[in-house]
Amino acid sequence: MITERDEAGSDADDEEAQVIVVGAGPAGSAAAVHLARAGVDVLLLEKSGFPREKVCGDGLTPRSVYQLVRMGVDISAPGWMRNKGMRWVCGGDQVELDWPQLGSLPDFGLTRSRHDFDDLLAAHARAAGARLHTRVKVTAPLTDRAGNVTGVTATRGPGQEPVRYRAPLVVAADGASARTALALGLERDASRPVAAAARRYYRSEARTNDPYLELWADLRCPNTGLDLPGYGWVFPLGDGRVNVGLGALPQRQRRAVDLRAALEHWLPRLPAHWGLREENADSSLRSAPLPMGLNRRPQYRRGLLLVGDSAGMISPWSGEGIAEAMEAAEVAAEIIALALARPAGPRREHALQQYPAEIHRRWGRYYRLGNLAADLVFSRYGFRPLLHPRVMASPPLLRTLARLLTHGTDEPVHDGIDAVLHALVRLVPARRR
Ligand SMILES: Cc1cc2nc3c(=O)[nH]c(=O)nc-3n(C[C@H](O)[C@H](O)[C@H](O)COP(=O)(O)OP(=O)(O)OC[C@H]3O[C@@H](n4cnc5c(N)ncnc54)[C@H](O)[C@@H]3O)c2cc1C
Secondary structure: OOOHHHEOOOOOOOEEOOEEEEOOOHHHHHHHHHHHHOOOOEEEEEOOOOOOOOOOOOEEOHHHHHHHHHHOOOOOOOOOEEEOEEEEEEOOEEEEEEOOOOOOOOOOEEEOOHHHHHHHHHHHHHHHOOEEEEOEEEEEEEEOOOOOEEEEEEEEOOOOEEEEEEOOEEEEOOHHHOHHHHHOOOOEOOOOOOEEEEEEEEEOOOOOOOOEEEEEOOOEOOOOOOEOOEEEEEEEOOOOEEEEEEEEOOEHHHEOOOHHHHHHHHHHHOOHHHOOOHHHEOOOOEEEEEOEOOOEOOOEEOOEEEOHHHHOOEOOOOOOOHHHHHHHHHHHHHHHHHHHOOOOOHHHHHHHOHHHHHHHHHHHHHHHHHHHHHHHHHHHHOOOOOOOHHHHOOHHHHHHHHHHHOOOOOOOOOOHHHHHHHHHHHOOOOOOO
């Protein structure tokens, strides 16, 4: 875990590296792991000290597990809670859907509080060789006269002493605030809504060892009477607690949903013996934005690469962002390592331009379809139409839906569901980057 000696770095000003990573969430720590493993001298700067809270549902689907395994994180150690799949609850029905047996992804998910998860991943980055400095708040990118990034300015330590760090490449992994990207003029696409989500921990012996991630699709907004344009969750943590929350797109006319009111309306519907009542609350209710649908582009400009929430990489299908953050981080790290093997100048620049191209190749059409589904369905009616009683009664339809929502496909095509989903995504016209 992270120790005092990581705090604020050395006394020397203008510390240098080949790559600076801003933010040690899943995106930043994963980028640092992959860069360090590729032999790149990487400096990971984090404004907080570890361990720290991060508002999240703490749910990890097989795509996240895949990334953890690729990084060599020991997921058999104590503290990881495995799950078999998802349980969807809607209109008085419920179905359990096991994670699919795919050749390319694990067949289980995990949960782990972000309090532990981020600490562990940052320590993993340091063990891989990254220099981690905590309590360093990056204030802006440094640029040369041509506008190319040459490092970052920051404040460090309790006295907020100003400091500069230099590197020819910077990875912005600073989350939803996207401060580093904004400083370089990379604005969010305002046509894309930003969802919001809130979570609270409860002590619940009845649910803490549930083998499924439970999701509720028939919730209402009590102040408007409309369907919640999102869903609720109860995720088991295996340590006596559950993570309970709601995520929602803005309602029609872009009005934000009152998540607290919706949660207070929902919880009394849950069985009393689950214990999700005030007296068992283990935290306050906290919320945060969900930047989704690849809402900040391009993901590379003038020496700055965006990964994770800073690039709006949360899936519009599910609200999941950890897997996407770690996967994009690996792509970015590989492209950076190859780019650094070229001399600075147009040839290196050409290599770095491959990053947005690769993100677009992997996710462009899938996210575009998801953005459409979010606009036309989720933001108006939530997930209830997808979980129509006929769908709930049809295992093949349900399995297809679950794999669409969680991006659970094999490539090359392995079964009929893969074939359907690949064909569906291929129908989406590619967007100009
Ligand atoms: C309520 C809620 C529930 C969610 N549930 C899930 C879920 O169950 N599963 C899932 O996959 N996703 C979930 N998400 C989404 C997920 O939390 C994010 O997609 C994910 O954290 C993105 O990782 P990141 O590394 O890009 O950003 P973050 O996790 O936000 O990390 C950014 C890091 O950068 C640091 N930082 C910020 N600014 C600076 C600065 N100026 N200088 C230095 N450091 C800085 C921050 O302190 C932080 O450590 C949820 C989100 C919310 C809000």
